[in-house]
Amino acid sequence: MLQLNSDIAERFALIALGHVTREYPSKLDHMMYSASDARTPRDLHPIFFGSFDWHSCVHGYWMLARLARLYPDMGPASAIAARFEESFTPEAIDAELSYLEQPSSRSFERPYGWAWALMLAAELRLWNPTLAEAFDGIEQNIVLRFHAYLPMLTYAVRTGVHSSTAFALILASEYAAVAKDTSLRDLLSTRARHWYGNDRAAQAWEPGGDEFLSPTLCEAEAMRRLLPRAEFLSWFDAFLPELARGKPETLFIPAHVSDRSDGKTAHLDGVNLSRAWCMRALASSLPDKGCRDLLRRAAEAHVQAAMPHVAGDYMGEHWLASFATLALTT
Template identity: 60%
Template sequence: MTPVQAGRFARIALGHVTRPYPHKADHVMTGDADVYRPQRVHPIFFGSFDWHSCVHGYWLLARVRRLFPVVAEAAAIDTLFADAFTAEKVEAERAYLDRPMSRGFERPYGWAWLLMLQGELMVGDSPHAATLRPLADAFADRWRAHLPLMTYPVRAGTHANTAFALVLADRYARVVGDEPLRDRMAEHARRWFGGDRGAQAWEPSGEDFLSPVLMEAMAMERLLPAVDFAAWFDAFLPALAGGMPATLLTPAQVSDRSDGRIAHLDGLNLSRAWAMRSLAAATDGPARRVLETAAADHLAAAIEAVAGDYMGEHWLASFGLLALTGTD
């Protein structure tokens, strides 16, 4: 990651986090009174096509601001944050969660990204962390309450993926020092994934932006002691050192970047690169080299696709930043 790339990503996000339309709502109406105008009910996160993409657009900006404090876009980020993160706007976002039909709003993808944003603001000693905290606390409470209700994890390669939410929520829990939450997530991860062996990696599906196999591995790497993870990972991907399964290590092809769902596959390449780099750091020997090579291939396949068509542009740079800088 270079200051030039950081500035490019920041400009992309600045161009869409306050762009109100087009907009895809996660909103249930029970009557005429529930007619939805995005900026009225979401005065902070109304842009970027949908709520969760706007949240991780702000995360991108907060992270660039922290890692590259002299980037030319820093002043624009500061101005945006001062306008967005006010107590009144945060309370409006939080109050939306009180609606009876908002129980499943953005679960778990948006929840996890909001926690990531809060963690990034806290690590950067941003004054906006205190302002955003009531909303972050509300989503952290929802996550704690939801975990014991999940008899089974969601293994999809899209927003509902449970393991991806565990990875992002773990980052937040580490930042705030919430070890009971980490312990609870580790307990559930062991129950959901602990017996998984010989992953076949029948992926990607045509609209994936997450690898179910790699997200699961990342969650276990973050939440298990290193020795336990090493034994589990060897059994989970036993042929990895030999370059198998090939479908997991081969970048996805994207046929139409103007189609928002097909464009997910650019995100898959970027999120795979992020996961592979993270897992390589926790592995050694031939498996590590396989992961590092595949990560470079996936990154090269998608990093230039973060801008161009709005159906990818409103979110892909966040995944590019994950691939290049991780979460720490």
């Protein structure tokens, strides 16, 4: 089973170093009320202006921090440290925080970018406590956003794109574990039960034409992380009752990508990587060896389908390595 190694880590690090400060092309999530609000990406976001969009830049930096922590002796490690030192200045962090604090930014990057910002905060805590302390204002802003947003979200957003509730729960739960934030974890668990606790016999009508997440597997992985093991296993048996028979079959067939120059169609390389990530994680908790082996074989097939395409066209290159890193470090 393919795992992250130093060669892959170096390759991924060089990819990210090539785009986290690439300002254009750029896709902004930015509210404008007057001509004075028409500003460049770097002016709006002095740290997260690259990688095509804000959230991709955030998880590009997350990946760089994780790779530098796991492989401190790899060739690009010094370049990663230098990039963080140059980009994560007090002034730049304050400017990013000021943008988040604007009333017009209430739904900015909600919840996908928020969740990745917490993943970055968690990785900084593990890799560079000094940077983590500097990033604390943004970290706490995002935590407060989750505390305000999740209780008012009556219905989960059950999709395979950025609005996915389940994916945000997974990443936020990883942050809560690293930060030992029991209040956030309790909220995530409570809301996961509220939204998903009664789900049975998932049909897995996926993937959609532009999805990069599996709604079915992300929901299952969120519940695995947020429920006690016995409760999760009982829920999971009812949620995917025919898993041992390889059903629903759609979950086990890697998605086909017809045009990687099309940003939305290129999302399907991501669904292959995110499925592999969830499958590997779920397999680690299942008591049945047959189900474990089935998920691990399917995960490997999905990884092999996507790995050749992590770089090449910028529509995938600006983000896919981060998802490959999730899959290969699980």
